[in-house]
Amino acid sequence: MKLSVQNVVTKIDQKPIIQNINFHVNDGEFVGVIGPNGSGKSTLLKTIYRIYAPSNGTILINQSNTNKWKNRRFAQQVAVVGQESSVPFDFTVEDIVSMGRHPHKGFLEKDNDYDETIVTRSLNEVGIEHYRNRSFSDLSGGEKQRVLIARALTQEPKLFILDEPTNHLDIHHQLHLLDVVKGLKLTSLAALHDLNLAAAYCDKLLVINKGEIVAEGSPEQVLTEGLLADVFHVNGTIIKNPITEKVHVLYTSKAEAKSIV
Numbered sequence: 001m002k003l004s005v006q007n008v009v010t011k012i013d014q015k016p017i018i019q020n021i022n023f024h025v026n027d028g029e030f031v032g033v034i035g036p037n038g039s040g041k042s043t044l045l046k047t048i049y050r051i052y053a054p055s056n057g058t059i060l061i062n063q064s065n066t067n068k069w070k071n072r073r074f075a076q077q078v079a080v081v082g083q084e085s086s087v088p089f090d091f092t093v094e095d096i097v098s099m100g101r102h103p104h105k106g107f108l109e110k111d112n113d114y115d116e117t118i119v120t121r122s123l124n125e126v127g128i129e130h131y132r133n134r135s136f137s138d139l140s141g142g143e144k145q146r147v148l149i150a151r152a153l154t155q156e157p158k159l160f161i162l163d164e165p166t167n168h169l170d171i172h173h174q175l176h177l178l179d180v181v182k183g184l185k186l187t188s189l190a191a192l193h194d195l196n197l198a199a200a201y202c203d204k205l206l207v208i209n210k211g212e213i214v215a216e217g218s219p220e221q222v223l224t225e226g227l228l229a230d231v232f233h234v235n236g237t238i239i240k241n242p243i244t245e246k247v248h249v250l251y252t253s254k255a256e257a258k259s260i261v
Contacts, residue, residue, distance in 0.1 A: 008057030032202035075103035079157035100154030
């Protein structure tokens, strides 16, 4: 599945938050969206998954304008994991993960053996099968996030959109989650804060600053010392991991920078 974003502008209260956004995600590609807080990352993702309607521009999935899609069709193709881990009513973990099958079911159609197999597989993929009978409200923030990721996997999407999916997770589960997403070989678009995780897992990076894309390319092309200074306002050195050969950011504190000078 290919995603294409063309000349998109999104306004909130008549104020442009993102503007002149153009990029595409190829079939099976894992693209990371990085940028400082308030740069427009979440607004971009919410525009793509139709929380916000673009003021201008077009969003295409396999050359089809998603603005014309019905909600059911969209949910059959696209799964979203946002920053929030709240659910308005209390359900068991299994109930919530099973909700991911709803777009594929008819009115009042009950789950079948295939649905139950998909639910169990998704629970196992994020490591929470043993929580299936637990109350969602009793879980920690990180555990809740893993449940919502399992629900998204249960949709069997063709496009996976993740908005800061690792925010509530410890490092072990951050790596496990991104391993799962990468291993699915789905077309994936993820906003990430951690530049080193983005460099390790993403095929391509989009850098957003002040509502516009200011850099695009492979992690090796995008992550430079100049970009760290200009966009993120930090000092750092870019090195190559000798084991993975991926680029890695070493940050330098202001005190360290002064001592070097």
